Amino acid sequence: MKPRNDHRLMCPSCGRRKLLFKTEKNALNFIKFNGSEVTREGEELRAYYCDGCGGWHISSKKWRKGYDHNTENLINAYKKDKENGKVKRPKKDE
Numbered sequence: 605m606k607p608r609n610d611h612r613l614m615c616p617s618c619g620r621r622k623l624l625f626k627t628e629k630n631a632l633n634f635i636k637f638n639g640s641e642v643t644r645e646g647e648e649l650r651a652y653y654c655d656g657c658g659g660w661h662i663s664s665k666k667w668r669k670g671y672d673h674n675t676e677n678l679i680n681a682y683k684k685d686k687e688n689g690k691v692k693r694p695k696k697d698e
Contacts, residue, residue, distance in 0.1 A: 615656060635649045
């Protein structure tokens with residue numbers, strides 16, 4: 605059974621709605637029994653821990669070194685963009 609949108613919660617780290625599991629075991633069980641319902645042919649699902657919401661999500665994207673959702677990495681990326689002039693201040697409403 606494919607999960608409905610009301611089964612998804614907003615994840616503060618990635619800024620979108622994702623399935624949230626309390627444990628890795630729960631996420632892996634979901635993959636085992638429902639994986640074929642939520643993936644395209646040839647995709648593989650994996651479970652990963654999210655520092656932002658303190659739970660487990662599933663993803664079809666392969667893990668890459670240096671790629672995660674923890675808050676510290678997001679803040680560092682923002683600071684780097686700000687130093688390089690890629691972040692603009694919003695204009696004040698007059």
